[in-house]
Amino acid sequence: xxxxxxxxxxxxxxxxxxxxxxxxxxxxxxxxxxxxxxxxxxxxxxxxxxxxxxxxxxxxxxxxxxxxxxxxxxxxxxxxxxxxxxxxxxxxxxxxxxxxxxxxxxxxxxxxxxxxxxxxxxxxxxxxxxxxxxxxxxxxxxxxxxxxxxxxxxxxxxxxxxxxxxxxxxxxxxxxxxxxxxxxxxxxxxxxxxxxxxxxxxxxxxxxxxxxxxxxxxxxxxxxxxxxxxxxxxxxxxxxxxxxxxxxxxxxxxxxxxxxxxxxxxxxxxxxxxxxxxxxxxxxx
Numbered sequence: 001x002x003x004x005x006x007x008x009x010x011x012x013x014x015x016x017x018x019x020x021x022x023x024x025x026x027x028x029x030x031x032x033x034x035x036x037x038x039x040x041x042x043x044x045x046x047x048x049x050x051x052x053x054x055x056x057x058x059x060x061x062x063x064x065x066x067x068x069x070x071x072x073x074x075x076x077x078x079x080x081x082x083x084x085x086x087x088x089x090x091x092x093x094x095x096x097x098x099x100x101x102x103x104x105x106x107x108x109x110x111x112x113x114x115x116x117x118x119x120x121x122x123x124x125x126x127x128x129x130x131x132x133x134x135x136x137x138x139x140x141x142x143x144x145x146x147x148x149x150x151x152x153x154x155x156x157x158x159x160x161x162x163x164x165x166x167x168x169x170x171x172x173x174x175x176x177x178x179x180x181x182x183x184x185x186x187x188x189x190x191x192x193x194x195x196x197x198x199x200x201x202x203x204x205x206x207x208x209x210x211x212x213x214x215x216x217x218x219x220x221x222x223x224x225x226x227x228x229x230x231x232x233x234x235x236x237x238x239x240x241x242x243x244x245x246x247x248x249x250x251x252x253x254x255x256x257x258x259x260x261x262x263x264x265x266x267x268x269x270x271x272x273x274x275x276x277x278x279x280x281x282x283x284x285x
Contacts, residue, residue, distance in 0.1 A: 026092040037065035044121035058135040097142040100124045
């Protein structure tokens, strides 16, 4: 059962949002704001031992996004003021477009015996209401398919069909593709080795350095750019030390924790504009 904040409708003619079916309006606004408004990501508990990253926002954030969007009256839309925006947000929440969450503290025991605490989002249960003034977290449940995702899918299918038609390629195209693959597999490391030996290991020169990156997910564009990278030995050693330090910390977090996986940001990196509801309730008591 949902509990909502009641807001009096704005005065005036019925040419505003009330002239449209509420369900259609809620989905239309949600589709326009889902991938354009300013959201943050944080792990959320989805089970006893599982978390997943979700997009969340606060009440004032979505109201501000509506006021600045194409749905506002100044931009040719049907929303006149913040009261109209609040009513639409309530309708979106009633349709299950998003839901209210709260912060919970997850304690992680490291191998050295220290306890690390970090905040994660949890479902607020039956306490589902929308507050346009306070900065409480609301999590998106609605996730429509973006146009760029459809475009990437068509491009992937076209690439597969193009590769499947290899026997139909002209000879010059087949030779060019074979030469490019040979350069990526053998040419890049051989050039790096030559520079490494000539400079007595002082300089590292790599063409398309992100081609073999596996420590973090990167896009296809980032695989090929930058085209080259020249670094001194000291820079490479410093980066390797930082990478080892991050790996060791991740291992400590995931080694011994109380029933949940480790990882994530420290408490100092948490969203500063959202209040911890649990802490607020404790202080009120």
